[in-house]
Amino acid sequence: MSRRQGFLAFTIAATMVLAAPVALACDPDHLHGGGHSHAADTPRTSPPTRAVKGVDLVGNVPDAQGAISMQFLDYSGRQVIAVSGEFGVRTYDLADPAKPKLIGELSMPGMWETEDTEVDPKRKLMFLSRDPRAFGGNTNTGESGIYVVDISTPEKPVQLSYAKVPAGHTTSCINDCQYLWTGGPAKSSSMPADWGGRPIWVTDVRDPRNPKVFPDPIELARNDGKTDYVHDVQVDAQGVAWASGRGGVRGYWTQGSHPDPVQGGTREATPTNPVPYAGGGINELAAKSKFMHNSYRPTGDLIYVTEEAFESGCASDGVLVIASLAGSYEGQGWKSTPSDPFRLTTVGTWSVAGQDGSDPNSADCSAHYFDVRDNILVQSFYGQGTRFLDVSDPSNPTQIAYHREADTAAWQPYWHGDYIYVADNNRGIDILKLTAGRAPN
Template sequence: MTTPRTLSLSVLAAATAVVTMAGPALACPPGGDDETRTSEPAVQQDVVSHQIRSVPLPPSAAVKGVRLAATLPDAKGAISLGFLTYGHRTVMYVSGTFGLKTYDVTDPAAPKALGALSMPGMWETEDTEADPRRKLVFMARDPRAFGGNTHTGESGIYIVSLADPAKPVQQAYEKVPAGHTTSCVDGCRYLWTGGPARADWMPADWGGRPVWVTDVQDPRRPRTFPQPIELGRDDGKTDYVHDIQVDATGVTWASGAGGVRGYWTQGRHWDPVRRTTRVARAWDPVPYAGGGVSETAAPSRFMHNSFRPVGSTADEAPGHGDLVYITEEAFNPGCADDGRLVIASLRGSYDGEGWRSTPEEPFRLRTVGTWSVAGQEGSRTDTDDCSAHYFDVHHDLLAQSFYTQGTRLLDVRDPAHPKQVAYYRPADAMSWAPYWHAGYLYVADNNRGIDILRPEVH
């Protein structure tokens, strides 16, 4: 087994030509790249014990098929959340521009605030994940955090212990060349960290940052491999990897500019690119399937996140392994051309086609179905902010965030024709990501905090 070496940014930077041209447009609003502040954040532990009371639904909200069970307005700035179990107790962790907060949600409709790790100025902590066994939370530091920018800002990973969920404790911080999202692979023994736009010192022909792998088997001494992976993903061009998801079979899916590609990160597998059977490692994964998404389905081809249902549990969506659900994130004038949900087939991509794609001979996954919030019941007509964002699937219901267009519930029993069956759109919505838990839908809303919804559709 190769032992990872600690990454030296100065060495890596010196070996790479420094360029001054700006990176590509940001994938996730709001904010600009050029605001700079030199001071580091004051990271401190806060302990709170009061119970948060629910807030009535604003009268101007557009709602169908759900009811509001509770709201956590003290979590304003929320971007992501997740759940950890402690015996019979369930704890929710929430990350956002404030840092990290924890709540007891053993009663899912009556959360109680527990503690916080204050990190004012964090950006954006999308898709924050945790190790359920070691009770560790991994928070990505985007280079725009604390007043930085994508050209020169520092990025990395904070490792936070929730051994006592009322007292979050930072165990380590690791500088990494990427930092928009960081995700567990191989049971959280390793992290894959990607995005955002390229830094000035990175190769000029990169469209964005690929993936760096960090060994977190010793969480107090994380070690990052010096060489990135998931290169050449955009028809041969190295580009922005935005999000990582691991399906129930252990295949790790990388979404970003140029499409979605899946990898084995452990075990022996046939490598369709190298044309040999070999052992997959987190830092040397074996290609599995995937590729670009058709421009007619997703004109921007910036695929924000994905999910492959494999039919292994009762909570899985239809598909049984050959379908992949993908979010396109794009912001264009008018709603009609903004990012949408794409359901694509993986058939025809299992022989490495997505790794051989070029502009001259492009490979694209076959589109099965698409869905856009534009013109749908419950939608606002006075905003251009209609892009799709994170989603979560439970049985045959897919819940998806659409920023100011709120949270939408889609029936995906017929993947070729997703159908809206419920929605929740407060007038002040900035829906970032929904999460199913214990029959409820928890919505991380950057304006409102956390809204806890009780769906009334099945």
């Protein structure tokens, strides 16, 4: 993925936990194939300053510097955060929610990228994606794969297994973490020349000590008929797996019997042979880059999708898009071609550029991961910090609060209890409490 602020760009090696410099998680314009410094795109005329409204910073965990992702686990009433990042895995006790206490670590310096790392809350397993750029590699020669980590004893995370996988930017749980879908980044030179990026490979982790990687990729021909970069997968409350990447977002059934709008008839869905459900490309007027980073589908026809894109300046950087799935349930997203493209209808968009609390000199304004509770969406925007949006009217998302420290590199926020925990690649973990208006239940 990508990252930065007025800091340094990510070198391909990525062998150290970042100190003050920050690299971006995804670089869609370069197919996540290497670092791209945006600091030079927009010369800073003044030092960054802090901007906060409607939010209290109640805590910070600086020893989690390099954090990329986190998950919350319950151990018979004991709350623990499992954090992944360039350091590997660290676990924190949440007896005091505003002061997480480090209790365990699996050291993996130079790990990349572990974005949106997922856990099996029942088996207490954590699945780390290894990007080919980890440990000094690159997209042509580096090795990608999945580490399975046992965190049943949070004080002692233990690597159970490692499996080489042709993809490795993100990995996501499918069918209650019995299987994983792994995608990205940019393709290697050994992959088909007409691919724009790596699609999805499926791994059976029912036996976590012996993962089985299926040889044939899925989610092909996603970009108007072209196989392209699948960035991340989110599973909604109905069990539909939504694959986001270049060319839009498409949802699949991965278990049960369902009508297949592409092949016709009704058939059994499996993780290796899923049944198309809905979705398609995002209108280029809303997301010019066509690179969709991650998504969230509540009940109904709406889908929230993040575009990640970095342009010179801020005005054209990635946005939050709210689109309608109506009109996509007959397989239109799988039949789209350059000469006859299908696009979802845009309902609303939101960009950090020009908003209250924004730093006009920041070069890192792209939308990134978000979390939703009730009608409040909280989202990370790298160097523009964490933003709280009221999305009760999806056609008009409205900012109600924000938190932007001068040295921020916000990657992913999480609602948990009364607080919002932000994985900040530069600051570690920021712990926020929303004070503007009525906090969600």
